[in-house]
Amino acid sequence: MRRVLVLAATASMIMHFNIRNIEILRRLGYKVHVASNFENYGSMNSVERDKLIGFLEENNVEWHQIDFDRGIGNFNSNIKALKQLNDVLKTYSEWAFVHAHSPLGGVLGRIAAKINKIPAIYTAHGFHFSKSGSLKNWAIFPIELMLSLITSEIIVINKADYSLAKKYFPTQVSYIPSVGTNIKERMDIPTKKRRENFWDIRSELGLSEEKFIYFSAGELNNNKNHGKIIEAMNSLPDNTILLIAGVGENEDRYHRIINECGLSNRVKLLGYRKDLQKIHHASDAFVFPSKREGLGMSGLDALADGLYIIGSSTTNMSDFISNASLGKLINPNSLEEMVESMYKVFTEKRRPDLSANESHMYMFDSAYVDKIMEGIYLRHME
Numbered sequence: 023m024r025r026v027l028v029l030a031a032t033a034s035m036i037m038h039f040n041i042r043n044i045e046i047l048r049r050l051g052y053k054v055h056v057a058s059n060f061e062n063y064g065s066m067n068s069v070e071r072d073k074l075i076g077f078l079e080e081n082n083v084e085w086h087q088i089d090f091d092r093g094i095g096n097f098n099s100n101i102k103a104l105k106q107l108n109d110v111l112k113t114y115s116e117w118a119f120v121h122a123h124s125p126l127g128g129v130l131g132r133i134a135a136k137i138n139k140i141p142a143i144y145t146a147h148g149f150h151f152s153k154s155g156s157l158k159n160w161a162i163f164p165i166e167l168m169l170s171l172i173t174s175e176i177i178v179i180n181k182a183d184y185s186l187a188k189k190y191f192p193t194q195v196s197y198i199p200s201v202g203t204n205i206k207e208r209m210d211i212p213t214k215k216r217r218e219n220f221w222d223i224r225s226e227l228g229l230s231e232e233k234f235i236y237f238s239a240g241e242l243n244n245n246k247n248h249g250k251i252i253e254a255m256n257s258l259p260d261n262t263i264l265l266i267a268g269v270g271e272n273e274d275r276y277h278r279i280i281n282e283c284g285l286s287n288r289v290k291l292l293g294y295r296k297d298l299q300k301i302h303h304a305s306d307a308f309v310f311p312s313k314r315e316g317l318g319m320s321g322l323d324a325l326a327d328g329l330y331i332i333g334s335s336t337t338n339m340s341d342f343i344s345n346a347s348l349g350k351l352i353n354p355n356s357l358e359e360m361v362e363s364m365y366k367v368f369t370e371k372r373r374p375d376l377s378a379n380e381s382h383m384y385m386f387d388s389a390y391v392d393k394i395m396e397g398i399y400l401r402h403m404e
Contacts, residue, residue, distance in 0.1 A: 024116050029057040029107070029131045030123040031090040032064030037074045038319075039123060039147070039201045042388060044083060046396050050403070052118060054083045057110055058127075059090040065241045065269065067294045086110050090126055100130060107134035119143055119174065119402050125150070125162075132169050141174040141402060147201075148316020148338065149183050167191065175398065180317050180338035196398055199341070200317045202391030205383050208299070208326040209376055216303045216328075223297075223304035227265070227290065234262045234368050237305035237329070239298055239320045240312070242270030242291075247311040247334075247354050252276060254360040255285055262368055263288055265305065267295040302327035307367045311354035312337055322386055325349065330372040332363045344382060347375040 026047050030036050036058050047054050056078055063071045078085045088106045091099035103126075111117060111134055119141040122131030128144045135142035151160040170176060170191035177196050178184045184197040229235065240246040248266050255264050266276075266289070273291065280289045295301065298320070302308070308324035308331050315321075315337035322342050325331050331349030333339040343349035350367075352359040366372075376383060384390065 023051065023053045024118040025055060025114055026052045026118050027055045027057055027110065027120045027131075028123075029088070029120065029127050031059060031092070031126040032062065032124065033058045033060045033071055033074055034064030034066045035124050035127075035147075037066060037070060039145075041077070042202065042392055043121065043395060044078075044081070046392060046399060048081065048083075050396070050399055054081075055086065055110065055114070056083055057086040057088045057107060057131075060085065060087050062090075062092070065294075067269070070294075070296070090130070092126075100126070104130050104134060107131065108137060111135070111138040111140065121145070123147065129165065129169065132172055136172040142172065143175045143177065143398070143402065144169070144173050145177040145179070145201075146183060146187070146316070147179060148314065149178075149186060150314070152182060152186070163190075174402065177398065180341050182338055183316070196394070198391050198394050199385045200319060200322060200391065202388035203319060203323055203326065203386060205326045205387040206389075208323070209328075209380075209383065211303075211327075219300040219303035221304075223300050229263060229304075232261060234259075234307075235305040236262065236264045236307050236309050236364060237267075237301055237324070238264070238309045238311075239267040239295075239301075239324075240310075242266070242268050242272040242276060244272065245313050246270075247313055248272070248276060249279065250311050250354065250357060250360055251309050251364075252279055252283070252285065252289055253357055254364055255289055256283055257361045258364055259368065260288070262364075263290070264309075265290050265292055265301065267292045267298060267301065269294045298323065299327055302329055305329060307332065307364070307372070309360075309364065310334065310339070311352070311360065313354055315339060317341055321349075325374055326376075326383060326386075328373060328376065330367055330374050332360075332367065342383075342386060344379070348379060349374065 088103050090103050117140045120135040121143045122128045123145050132142045151163045170193050173193050175194040187195040302324050308329040310321040310333045312334050318339045321331050333343050333351050334354040335351040350363050
């Protein structure tokens, strides 16, 4: 039985983006191994990490602890992680290919594969460089260009990256429309179930039906830009509420800002939540002002659940927020645009017109994306 190594810098990236890939590979007859950092596991909690390990062990997937750092700059940590990856690849034989994810996982995974003469696939979850990107972000381009020379196939998840990769990288490039999510299932949830979720969450949080709820989700860091939404709440009506789900390095700072602005009754940090869909059903709009996103899966999920999106024009959210009936793209650094858009959604009680955009939305359905991924894996079976 031939083996495949699926790797990413954090276990959360395995959980959020690779469970279905693992299932496809197993269905095709591969023995799957997973390499990641299960100790510094990223944007989930220890309970979810343990569930991931349980899933892997129950499905006969070998998992390996690799001490990936969070950044590319720590030379000693990277050398240690590269050695650990190399040890995994040397310990076992009959590798078909390595499938690498995340910037750091993509760099070290492809180097380790090259050292061991194993083909490498790399999924780029959003290049840092773009046509409108800063020179600083383009600094990583030469690295990606060199690594493309030792990559059998590069997979991209948005149209802008596909254009760039096809133009510059001398290897096979494939496009998948996001990593896929359960679009049809989300759109087909009955009204009765939505109302049950509405009341469950509002009752839990002590929020009346009259409150207008903005919701945002994601790691509490500078890129996700939640501080801008909190700041905007100062200028919005008193019966509006902001809920933010996520954990991260900025949590204490956001609590301090909320208290200093007197917003403790109107802005709630929910911490890590698994019931995002229920919160979507209890909310009125989704605010997603990231400075950079490969696509923005949390926004796509919220849209499929029926929330109008206030998104970011500096990201690739335009792939799914394709017209004004689905959402509004703004400059994420502009407080004025943020306040204006949030106020307009509040006064107009806007909801996305999903029925008029069904065929567009179904492009992102996991069944469609998985069919493309299976075809990619089949190409590498020889």
